[in-house]
Amino acid sequence: MKFRALIAAASASVLVAALGAVPTQAASKNSPDSSEFTHVTTVAEGLATPLKVAFGADSSMLVAESFAGQLTKISASGERSSLYSAGGKEIGGVSYAGGTTYFFENSMGEEGQPDPNATAFLKSISPSGQVSTVADLAKYEAATNADGSTVYGVRDAADSCLAQAPYLQSHGEQFSHPYSSAPVGSSVYVGDAGANVILKVSANGKVSLVKALPAEPIKITASVQELAAQMGMVVPDCMLGLTYWAQPVPTDITVKGQWLYYTVLPGVPGESLSMGKVYRVNLESKKTQLVASHLSAPTGVAVDKNNQVYVTQLFGEGVAKLSHGKAVTVMPAVMAADIAIDGNRVAVTTKVLTESGELVTARLAR
Structure with a gap:
């Protein structure tokens, strides 16, 4: 079994099946703060897995209907037009700057599993x-595989214990699945949810490594063992109390000043345990700071003009504001996947794993 977050595997069928085992409550128990957003409006319905959103030109919004292979432009009034279509492929994300739209066109392995022969292109309009x-990120991953020597899963089990569940240990596989981007100047920063890295792509297509993300520790408790069993993964009793090193799957990135913020959704079974985190790395010093933890599958992050950080929790209560390391729900929503902020404008995709995903807009109250 591949040690990867279900959302990063880009398999709709696996994701939907997993929802039955996922707690519906968010990590935060705080009451929703309705003072953050005003004029909350559902602009579009019936979207197919709208996993990513960005603001485009002329007050429009750009939505990656990921599993449908469709990049859609939606006006403020809800009128839709197709910007790009790639049947049989995945549109892994979307971002916009200086009149140019950036997105990923990914091919995937069978049932969304890692495939070293899959393609992963950063494209522009x-x-x-x-x-x-702009760049072939799968080619870069084939040449580098930054986490190829990283041991995921249980590292310190006795040989006799590991023999009972050999699938609970593996090395990082060669796999590129770019999922989020943030244009800055003439370059584009990329969160690769397959390679577990943050990359920088220059205007001429040169790819360089910004940060290889370290594995995320999860203590194996009885509750972890039980949840794993519900997902079809047997964890033997001899591993109770040990640490499971999950893949640090980056699900979204954004840049504010010299800081690049990124969400991490630890791989199986971490995505179902409110183990998600938000970090920020200084692009000059490379210093990394933890912003918040105990999030329920954070898959979108945005920072407003006042440096306030917001996240969407796919398996939580919706959109949350991060304050002193805690998540406070500010917009209740089901299956909220991504958030974009432009000035006082807010765009959020919700119900993304249902038959009718939605695009919701709002205004920042301050």
Whole structure:
């Protein structure tokens, strides 16, 4: 079994099946703070897995209907038009800056499992509508595989114990699944949810490593053992009390000043245990800080003009504001996947794993 977050595997069928085992409550027990957002409006319904959203030109919003292979432009009034379509492929994310739209076109292995032969392209759409390939991220991953020597799973079990569940230990596989991006100047930062890295792509397509993410520790308790069993993974009793080193899957990134913020959704079974985190790394010093932890599958992050951080929790209560390391729900929503902020404007995708995903807009109250 691959040690990877279900959302990063990009398998709709696996994700939906897993929801039955996921707690519906968010990590935060605080009452929703309705003073943060005003003019909350559902702009579009019937979207197919709208996992990513960005603000585009002329007050429009760009939505990656990921598993449908569709990049859609939606006006403030809800009118839709297709920007790009790739049948049989995944649109892994979308971002916009300076008139240019960036997105990923990914091919995936069978049932969303890692495939070293899969393709992963960062593409752009110019203001005139010309589509270009900026970089081949799968090629970069094949050449580097930054986590190839990392041991995931249980590292310190006795040989006799590990023999009972050999699938609970593996090395990082060669796999690129770019899932989020943040354009800055002439470059684009990329969160690769397959390679477990943050990358930087220059205007000429050169790819460089910003940060290889370290494995995320999860203590194996009886509750972890029980949840794993519900997901079809047997954890032997001899592993109770040991540490499971989960894959540190980056699900979203955003840049504010010299800080790059990123969400981490630890791989199986961490995505179901409110083990998600938000970090920020200084792009000059490379110093990394933990912003918040105990999040329920954080898959979107945005920072407003006052440096307030907001996250979407796919398996939580919706949109949360992070304050002193805690998550306070500010917009209740089901299956909220992504959030974008532009000035006082807010865009959120919700119900993303249902038959009718939605795009919701709001205004910051301050």
